[in-house]
Structures are given as C-alpha cells and as structure tokens.
Amino acid sequence: MENKKSRPGPRPGGRSALVQAAVHQAVREIQAQGDAQQLTIPAIAGRAGVTPSTIYRRWGTLAELLSDVAVENLRPDRAPEDYGSFRADLIAWIEQYIEEVSSVPGRNMLRTVLAVDKPQNRVQCTTYTLEQVDAIRQRAQARGETVPAGDAILDRLVAPLVYRLLFASELPDRPRIETLVDALLDNG
Amino acid sequence: MENKKSRPGPRPGGRSALVQAAVHQAVREIQAQGDAQQLTIPAIAGRAGVTPSTIYRRWGTLAELLSDVAVENLRPDRAPEDYGSFRADLIAWIEQYIEEVSSVPGRNMLRTVLAVDKPQNRVQCTTYTLEQVDAIRQRAQARGETVPAGDAILDRLVAPLVYRLLFASELPDRPRIETLVDALLDNG
C-alpha cells in the first residue's frame, strides 16, 4: 500500500529562499542600471552567484522571473494616509497610485505581470489594491461615513484609469480623477 | 535649403509586404497547432520561407512579432448587430466581445499586446473597440435615442470588465453586464 503521507513536498528551507532572494536582488540591481540589454539570465545568474541552469529550472523563462520581481515591487510600502474624509483619502491614494504605476518603471511592472501566464501574480496586483481601498473604507466607516463597496471602487475608479493607462498611455489630470470619485460617491 | 523630399523613407513595396504576410501567416499556422514550444523564430522563419535574420532585423524579438499578429487578430470582423435599441445592441456587442477576449487565445492576444513596449499596438485595441461602440451609438442616434459618450462607455462598461478579466481572469455573467449597462444608461 502506498503511503502518501510520506510524500516529500516542496522545500522552502533556507537555501532555496536564499537563492531566490539573491536572484531577485540581482534583477533589481541590473534593472537599476537601466540597460535593458544586460538583463539576461546569464547576467542575473552571474551577479546572484548562481549558475544559469538554476534559474532556468526554477523560473523557466526571463519573463516569469521578471513577473515575480515586478509583483514584489508593486506591493504597497505604506498604508494610505489619513486626510480626514473618505473623499480626500480616496483622491490622495488614487493620485499616488497612478503616479506610481504610470512612471516608466511602474508601467513596465504592470505590463510585465500581465505578460506572463501566471494568474497568481496578476491576482496579487488586485489584492494589493483592494487591501489599500479597504483600509480607506474602514477608516471612513469608523468616522461614521457611508462608503461604496470595494468592488464599486475598482469598477468605477481604478479600472477606468488603469485601462486607459495600459492601452492609451493616458495620464489622468486632477479634474478627471475628481469627476470619477464624485460620480462614485453620488450614486455608488 | 534642405530638400527633405529626397529622403528615401521606408519601403512598403511588394517584397516587404510579402515577407510580412508570409511571416504573420506562419505564426498563425504554428499557433493553430497549439504547441507553444515550437513557436520560435527559427521555426517561423522556416515555415515562412525566409531566413531567421530577416525576422530578427525587422521585428527584433518574438514578443514584438506576436504582438503585431495579435493586434491583427483582434480587429473586429463585422459591425455590431442591430437589435432595435441601444441597450440591446450594447449588451449583445459587449457579450460577444467578452466572449472573444476571454477565450484562451483571446486572453493571450490581449496580454501579448500589452506585454510589448509598442504603444501603437496597444492604442489600436482601444481604437477598434471605440469604432464598434461608435457604430452602435450612431445607429441609436439615428433612431432618435440619446446615448452616452463613447468615453463613458469605455470607462463604465469596457474598462471594468477588461480589468477584471486581465487581473482576475474573472468572467462576467449576464446580470453583471446588465447592471453595468443600466447604471451607464441611468446616469450616463
């Protein structure tokens, strides 16, 4: 009888984690130098102190590796600031979010994540966004404000802006953002 | 006085166009076979009857070539059907549009276009969409209906659905589409 419990699953132990960290870090360092020509798997392996075959076996392609790194970089580094009202919080947050993802490296990160067939990474982007939005919503509710659902905020604020950013490289100005936010608040 | 007219620009003439058509066709044929492993530049060149270096020089990378082919495939092949009212036309059109881009090859096409830093191709996607939407709008106006702006339709109908499709692989059901359309019509 086959003892399935003995199956020795994946191995998140020390060395694997170390290799991953070194490789990710090497990618960031080479990206920081700006020369996209040198962003190759052999170059990354060299800087990370591993052999190229290690990267090929763990990540498969450069695109997948870059996707993983991009998702890490897209993780918000701080909670949305508090400006005293839901409207002000939301406008301030979406402005800084758009500023981040509309920069050249920011746009590239979004596109890099979308480029690869790895649903996990793509979902993570929305998860991060929704977490930030929920933080703003909960703060507003604590103040006694009534706020639209998180999904509504994605549909009517984030989605239109990201859609135009991705497909038209179109940057929203302040009135455009306020229009979207106010439309959301008026009949959310 | 510099005579700029003498500058010998690019050359859209017979042979170039022929090579491009042959290469694009070769990509489609190999894609149709489903084996993504064989979708390489040497394989494409072989089937198209050109040398690999020709593809490398004209397209640079496989991703760019695939992006060009994907945009061609995303071109609508027919005008939106007429169901007698703006609401019905819009629902029917967005349903078939989502059905197309949510299929495995459809999703891959969208992602392939977004993956490459070629604004022209990304804009083309929105241009196609806007053309279809405008056709529906003009037909409705000819009937005497008042219709929302094309931009509003992108913001409140297309963008939310495509956003969730790209980031969450989320397929809308019929009520979800009707809700978006009706919200658009009520206060567009």
Next chain:
DNA sequence: CCCACTAACGCAAATTATTTGCAATAGCAA
C-alpha cells in the same frame, strides 16, 4: 542525534537561438 531520502544546485557538454559581416536583390525616385 543520526540516517535515509530526494529536492535543489553546480558544472560542463550538447543543442539551439541570436547577432553580425558581406554580398546580392529589388523597391523607389530622378
């Protein structure tokens, strides 16, 4: 604590993809 097991890695050879120099072809304008 020690041992067996095997996932993950390093190394190097083999394969495959990409780049590049040079010659030939063919679109375009005068």
Next chain:
DNA sequence: TTGCTATTGCAAATAATTTGCGTTAGTGGG
C-alpha cells in the same frame, strides 16, 4: 533606364538554453 539604398539571404561567430550527472543540503523518520 539608372543610381541609390532598404531589405534580404547566407554563413560564421557569439550567446543563450537545455540536459545529463555528480554533489550538496533540507526534511522526516527512527
């Protein structure tokens, strides 16, 4: 036509990717 050069084919040189094999190092069981 004729000259000009963008574009291609060909082949050699370079670089990237795959693969087989031996070794290292987590992990679980005794």
